[in-house]
Amino acid sequence: MFEPVLTSFVREPNSFTLDVSLTHGAYEGLRKAVTLQPGQVIDLVKASGLRGRGGAGFPTGMKWGFVPKDSPKPKYVCCNADESEPGTFKDHVLMERNPHLVIEGVAIACYAIGAKVGYIYIRGEFHHVSQVLEAAIAEARARGFLGRNIFGSGFDCDIHVHRGAGAYEAGEESALLESLEGKRAQPRLRPPFPAVVGLYGCPTVINNVETLANVPLILTKGSEWFTSLGPEKNSGPKLFCVSGHVNTPGVYEATMHTTLRQLIYDYAGGMRGGRALKAVIPGGSSTPVLLPDAIDAPASFDGVVKAGSMLGSAAMIVMDDTTCMVWAAENLIHFYRHESCGKCTPCREGADWMLKILHKIERGEGEMRDLDLLESVARNINGKTLCPFGEAEVAPVLSTLAHFRHEYEAHIREGRCPLPAPWRCGGGH
Amino acid sequence: MTFHPKMPYDTGLHQSARQLPEAGEPFAFTPENLARLEDIARRYPPERRRSALLPALYLVQRQQGYVSARAMAHVAEVVGVTPAEVEDVVSYYTMFYAQRVGTYVLQVCRTLSCALNGAERITDVLSRKLGIKPGETDPTGTFTLMEVECLGACDRAPVVVVNDQWHECLKPEDAERLVDDLRTKGLDALSGCHLCVEKR
Numbered sequence: 281m282f283e284p285v286l287t288s289f290v291r292e293p294n295s296f297t298l299d300v301s302l303t304h305g306a307y308e309g310l311r312k313a314v315t316l317q318p319g320q321v322i323d324l325v326k327a328s329g330l331r332g333r334g335g336a337g338f339p340t341g342m343k344w345g346f347v348p349k350d351s352p353k354p355k356y357v358c359c360n361a362d363e364s365e366p367g368t369f370k371d372h373v374l375m376e377r378n379p380h381l382v383i384e385g386v387a388i389a390c391y392a393i394g395a396k397v398g399y400i401y402i403r404g405e406f407h408h409v410s411q412v413l414e415a416a417i418a419e420a421r422a423r424g425f426l427g428r429n430i431f432g433s434g435f436d437c438d439i440h441v442h443r444g445a446g447a448y449e450a451g452e453e454s455a456l457l458e459s460l461e462g463k464r465a466q467p468r469l470r471p472p473f474p475a476v477v478g479l480y481g482c483p484t485v486i487n488n489v490e491t492l493a494n495v496p497l498i499l500t501k502g503s504e505w506f507t508s509l510g511p512e513k514n515s516g517p518k519l520f521c522v523s524g525h526v527n528t529p530g531v532y533e534a535t536m537h538t539t540l541r542q543l544i545y546d547y548a549g550g551m552r553g554g555r556a557l558k559a560v561i562p563g564g565s566s567t568p569v570l571l572p573d574a575i576d577a578p579a580s581f582d583g584v585v586k587a588g589s590m591l592g593s594a595a596m597i598v599m600d601d602t603t604c605m606v607w608a609a610e611n612l613i614h615f616y617r618h619e620s621c622g623k624c625t626p627c628r629e630g631a632d633w634m635l636k637i638l639h640k641i642e643r644g645e646g647e648m649r650d651l652d653l654l655e656s657v658a659r660n661i662n663g664k665t666l667c668p669f670g671e672a673e674v675a676p677v678l679s680t681l682a683h684f685r686h687e688y689e690a691h692i693r694e695g696r697c698p699l700p701a702p703w704r705c706g707g708g709h
Numbered sequence: 710m711t712f713h714p715k716m717p718y719d720t721g722l723h724q725s726a727r728q729l730p731e732a733g734e735p736f737a738f739t740p741e742n743l744a745r746l747e748d749i750a751r752r753y754p755p756e757r758r759r760s761a762l763l764p765a766l767y768l769v770q771r772q773q774g775y776v777s778a779r780a781m782a783h784v785a786e787v788v789g790v791t792p793a794e795v796e797d798v799v800s801y802y803t804m805f806y807a808q809r810v811g812t813y814v815l816q817v818c819r820t821l822s823c824a825l826n827g828a829e830r831i832t833d834v835l836s837r838k839l840g841i842k843p844g845e846t847d848p849t850g851t852f853t854l855m856e857v858e859c860l861g862a863c864d865r866a867p868v869v870v871v872n873d874q875w876h877e878c879l880k881p882e883d884a885e886r887l888v889d890d891l892r893t894k895g896l897d898a899l900s901g902c903h904l905c906v907e908k909r
């Protein structure tokens with residue numbers, strides 16, 4: 281039976297304080313790291329098979345290895361705490377209840393790549409979380425876990441919290457750097473990649489909160505322990521967010537052996553009111569919806585791809601049979617239209633057109649040829665944009681069109697939404 | 710892309726409007742806020758003072774409730790950028806208000822997990838109760854109603870943020886009472902963030 285390690289003590293009172301965290305072994309990973317060579321730390325992380333928890337699942341050790349060792353420039357670590365992907369709230373819990381684990385992870389990453397400063401870029405709405413983090417950093421600094429000459433090793437490291445101000449796109453790594461530099465959160469053209477030219481033009485590693493929180497555990501428990509959890513190439517503990525029409529929505533820690541079905545029916549208490557499952561978005565709003573027949577897939581990076589979607593940020597949005605899928609697609613495209621940074625035309629204009637067409641269909645004013653138009657707009661965004669936001673915003677449209685075309689057609693035939701759920705407002709607005 | 714002959718090109722969603730910021734009263738940081746800003750600026754390399762722009766704008770908003778054009782000019786001077794660069798940033802991020810807002814800014818999450826749990830109805834109830842549409846401020850200047858996108862607490866849907874504070878698991882039938890409670894008890898009427906409650 282798997283015992284949570286990332287969230288093992290988050291329900292304890294005052295779990296966010298240094299004193300409570302120390303009773304659970306906080307900063308032991310950092311203590312061990314500074315006795316090793318930076319290259320050895322990177323090798324350990326490589327051997328663990330840790331893959332990024334921010335969405336793309338890129339191997340973390342490899343990413344750290346791209347940082348040039350001989351660069352005369354300062355280097356930086358940025359912890360991506362933007363957490364704005366609809367359905368995602370795992371970093372929220374980690375930072376709020378176990379901030380020292382995150383801080384320790386950032387410090388070890390700094391040591392491994394040779395950085396002296398780390399920034400935690402947190403979304404502006406998490407005001408209360410940024411206060412928890414600031415307080416935790418101050419405590420760590422006061423007790424010598426941050427600052428100069430950590431554990432007498434000669435390693436100096438400081439960490440700062442930087443608060444965003446309401447922009448989903450700031451979670452995209454190069455847009456995050458722009459935002460940190462005091463500009464609009466709009467992505468940069470790559471290459472060069474941030475590992476070589478990142479923050480202030482210096483080599484920079486950007487990792488998700490949960491990714492970095494795993495690093496101290498790899499140091500204390502070893503990379504074999506890490507690979508022993510979960511399927512091959514999908515190692516380690518994982519946080520899953522389950523929300524929507526389930527009985528007990530929340531963050532659940534498990535291995536990636538766990539299936540989507542177990543997450544919905546065992547961890548999240550099953551469907552609310554015992555209703556039937558209609559569709560599930562497995563990895564945040566940017567990933568294609570899956571039908572109930574796909575939920576026996578393991579919730580791993582590779583398992584969910586095989587099932588026809590992506591693990592993304594491991595954020596499951598569960599919908600029961602009262603949900604109109606055209607309405608759901610419209611809701612998400614409203615999000616993407618609002619959040620498109622506007623830098624490239626297919627994404628900016630395409631989002632607007634997709635919303636317009638979806639709105640028209642949902643209102644009951646659609647025509648059959650709107651479906652082809654919708655699909656053609658989506659296909660003209662896909663693969664033609666500066667950042668992966670483009671692929672993200674077409675996922676809800678193309679996947680609902682593929683699985684629920686009959687629902688779109690019913691809207692058009694009947695001239696109204698055939699499924700106006702009681703939890704919605706009468707008529708779209 | 711082929712254009713659709715029956716699409717209403719003239720109305721609705723397609724237009725973006727640039728709303729000019731309010732000029733506002735003369736503005737300068739209080740000495741405390743200026744000291745705070747200098748503290749924050751030290752987190753970044755000295756030649757990268759621009760990184761303190763977002764924090765500076767938060768300080769403006771804390772001091773006068775919104776970010777006026779005059780405040781932008783002041784921030785530009787203090788941070789060392791042009792006023793146009795400041796406006797560029799203010800207009801991009803949704804959490805900076807270039808227009809005056811009410812004492813309480815009600816931000817209802819409208820994204821999928823919250824919507825599946827009744828967020829549309831909450832906005833509707835609040836809108837009727839306050840007599841304003843989303844995006845507007847009531848005539849007394851007490852409430853501004855806004856719809857916002859996913860707040861990162863979807864397990865506690867529907868979520869409402871009032872100024873910087875959270876209220877979670879709001880049921881549509883309790884939305885009216887929240888307004889009344891805000892009027893009488895202020896921000897104490899809010900539940901706070903689920904995991905933070907022990908500190909209250």
Ligand SMILES: Cc1cc2nc3c(=O)[nH]c(=O)nc-3n(C[C@H](O)[C@H](O)[C@H](O)COP(=O)(O)O)c2cc1C
Pocket residue numbers: 331332333334335336337338340360361362363364365448449450451452453454486487488489491492667668669672
């Ligand atoms: C539009 C967009 C939004 C993103 N938002 C986030 C986010 O909120 N948090 C996050 O950790 N990664 C986000 N990412 C992924 C980051 O670009 C980046 O891949 C990630 O932070 C890398 O960390 P990892 O390797 O630890 O996963 C986003 C990507 C895109 C394209």
Ligand code: SF4
Pocket residue numbers: 449466467619620621622623624625627628665666667668669670
């Ligand atoms: S794809 Fe969208 S979000 Fe990404 S750069 Fe282009 S306009 Fe901006």
Ligand code: FES
Pocket residue numbers: 366367368818819820821822823824858859860861862863866867868
């Ligand atoms: S959808 Fe409302 S908080 Fe995520």
